[in-house]
Amino acid sequence: MTRRDRTHDCAHGHPGGGAGTDRYSRRRLLGGIGAVAAAGLAGCLGSADGGDESPAEPIALDEGQTCDVCGMTIADHYGPAGQLFYADGKPGDRDGPARFDSLSELLASHEERVARGWTLRDAFVTDYSRVEYALRKREGVIYISSHVAADAFADATTLHYVVDSGVEGAMGEAIVPFGDRDDAEAFVAAHDGEIRGWDDLL
Template sequence: MVVPPETEADLDRRTVLTAVGGGLVVGLAGCTGGGDDLPAAVTLDESQSCDQCGMVIQEHPGPTGQVFFEDHPDRDGPAWFCSGTCTYTYRSDRVAEDATPIVTYLTDYSEVDYTVEGDDQPAISAHLAAENYEVESALSVVANSEVIGSMGPDLIPFSDEADAESFAEEYGGEVLAATDVDRELVDSIKS
């Protein structure tokens, strides 16, 4: 079979269609929340102190968090936190001061082999490697369980809602979308 040579018109049409198609893909990725352009979570293992309370993060149990802002006043990279409650408290305070969060990451307990230790106040293990974090919008949290983190009662995040439900069945608490956590809930957990 002989394929006729392409004409300039065919090449121009193909170039235009490729450019338009590529533009649509990029535009749709932005509309659907494609996270390829989000800054990546970092590992918290260099004696970083919590930006909310000042505690050294790696010295304590429980979920941790990171928030990237458009303009972070203290450093390039995220603000980092020793707990979910510190993450939400700090972000809420900064937003009230007109800061703009780009992305919030929390420990994803669906993706780690965690332990819960202690009888009177069971504490959940910390997992500080970058790959142990997930974007807040992909997480469910267990609020008001008997399990504590570094600051006492905390929000325990899971990317698999079934894991969150199972955790709540074993340790109490209620499951909700991480994006539904507001300052009122965080303040009630801390008190």
């Protein structure tokens, strides 16, 4: 079962659409993919002292939540979003994860927080294999739609990331995640770029 999420007008923060939009169907993946693979990323995930915090679940980012880095409303902008759950109740100013409207901001923020001694419990990003996404060309630039429902997010450590494709999101060139490697390869064939794993991005 597929779901259509709106595309957004990146310049003005309003929903967009129209004849410039091409829709690509992607098959939904079953939940719980590759959870065991995350365990091999030493020093990246999980409490160092074997703490008893339960695994997190992704939340919807469609209620006006803003990006922790740039402050923009996540649902109002193009591209993949992300959420990071840290140990010891961090960030301490809310009941929930750190939130981002682009993966470049997510990665930069995560690097800074790890340097301050934070421990990542769980990471979730938009999985474009789970959604029916749209590409929209505006003034010669191709933008990829945003999907912020809870079931659009997947374990970031298991996905295949297309980088250097030239397709843009909220903050410039997007890092586009796919749960299905065939979908990532099809995206590269259409838009160029390279495929990387989570550990390659860190």
